[in-house]
Amino acid sequence: MEVMLTALGLLLEPYTLMVILLASIFGLFVGAMPGLTATMATALLVPVTFFMAPVPAIAAIVSASAMAIFAGDIPGALLRIPGTPASAAYTDEAYAMTRKGEAEMALGAGVTCSVFGGLFGAAALMYFAPPLAELALQFSSYEYFWLSVLGLACAILVSPGSPVKGCIALLFGVMISTVGIDPMTGFSRYTFGYVQLLGGLSLIPVLVGMYAVAEILRYAIIIDAPVTITQKKIGNIFAGQLPMMWKYKVGIMRGNVVGTLIGALPGAGADIAAWVSYAMSKKFSKTPEKFGTGHVEGIAEAGASNNSALGGAYIPATVFGIPGDSITAIVIGVLYMKGMNPGPTIFIKNPELIYAVFLSFILANLMMLPLGWVAIKVSKQVLSVPRSVLMPIILMFCLVGSFAIDNTVFAVTIMLMFGIIGFLMEENGIPIAPAVLGLVLGPLIEGNFITSMMKADGRFLPFFERPIAGVLGVVTILVWMAPLVLWLWKLNRSRLATAAARS
């Protein structure tokens, strides 16, 4: 309890509160601009948080990302363009509601369910993280090795599209994490003689390149007519929200739970949570035929789900140092930069910091009610900011942000390279999130593997000898085998089907 009060004190300092407010406004703006994602908001914030104390830095990221995920609903409902990928699942539904004259209900459900989902995710984080950390304290390099390999496996399993392409992204991500001096032998790998690469590729220029620069490149080649908001005036968005939430309470709770779980899975974040929850809502609905015609049920469930995923993602991130989504991958990088290694020891060494992170989730979600209301009120003005002016300025932010991490122009070269790589990856259906996960998990996997091997004198058996390590190992191997088994099963079934058709 005392820790909680210390944490609250840290959070309620005027400076921190101001940072949270500014970060929230930034998050709302970025989230509401189509093409700018919550991950991009986080990546662009990092150079700024670089100069802050840990609590305001993490609180800024938490509030910006929470606001951005909600704000993605606004252009979805008004323009039929999702502001962030997390809103894509129910954009058509929200727009259909707007056309029926129910924009207030759609936007209001976005706010209230986001707040509810966000609070649920935060509560799950507060409830599950400390006991898990207690358990994780007993983990050795074997358990960490299996956990990180399991994390990679999940990233492929949940990545949309072809598993082979997910695998390529992952391998590529782990590969670029090996650039630089090998911590075990001191041998420099893949540096091509560049002194600047000896310390490895900095996470931020790589991320800013893959997420922001790639997006700006994509913007440059979009050919479409400018869209305008047809909605004249937006009335009271909170009217009728409580009865609506009560009516769909089961669905919203299901969205909360599913969102938190998917968030906690490494590699899957708010966007996948929203898709899964929207589909589930339709499946379990009493009126599935209304879906797609402007029905609030799916929006409520998926809107709660994508915001609870944010909190869920922090569970593995804070407890094991394994990111739950691409945003927490960045958060882990920030924590390392601040000299605080995420993992169970942080719960002992800096408990007030961890609790401040938890509380900042709650604070950010409560602030979402008034700020979200304002954002919706001024959405017409925000959405009319010309992107032809905004995108170049964001590019300049990327340049300065990358520079600021190491104070070298070399980072800009890295950013440019990864911008092109990220653009080509997305164009060819290779997802970016697994690559980011691989980049963060790579050193963990290699370090823990070599350490374990040294302890075990090069034998594999000790990897399974400890009880938790054994279970994790078996689960990991099963998860890695799953796509192969599924493929064989499908092959077998189609063979049976053709055989049946012939006879």
Place this chain on the structure above:
Amino acid sequence: MKFNDAIVGIVIALLGAAIIFQASSFPRAQHIPYGPGFLPTILGSGLVACGVVLIVAGIAARRTQRLLELGEWSRSPRHIFGFVLILACLAFYALFADDIGHFACSVLILWALIAHLTRRPWRALFISLIASIAIQYFFVEGLLVPLPWGILEPYSGWFTWR
């Protein structure tokens, strides 16, 4: 810019092969058979395997998948120019920011991009100046990022309140 899977596969497989080739020259660790080349070799092999799968898939789909699908923008010189301009601006910054300084680069890049995208060069000049000054103040004065001044070094005092 969507390539046929076979082409993506060839690139990935070659990347994997190059990684394995490099890793084979890495020294061995002393006590255990897992040195600095161990993980890269596994990763490289994985990339080669995935690349081969994509090559096979791409050849199988050669009737429906073109070798290179460029999209509508490839027929619009304006959009191609915009795409190249962004890359050129970034390369320009990477090459010259140290010599001619951040501020000058910032004004030039912002002006070029905004003028191209909005087609209003004078307004773009005004916006790029305002935005560059704002970024300069925020990062250099506020966050103490030592952005290079370059040729504008003698005038750097104009921008500080310290």
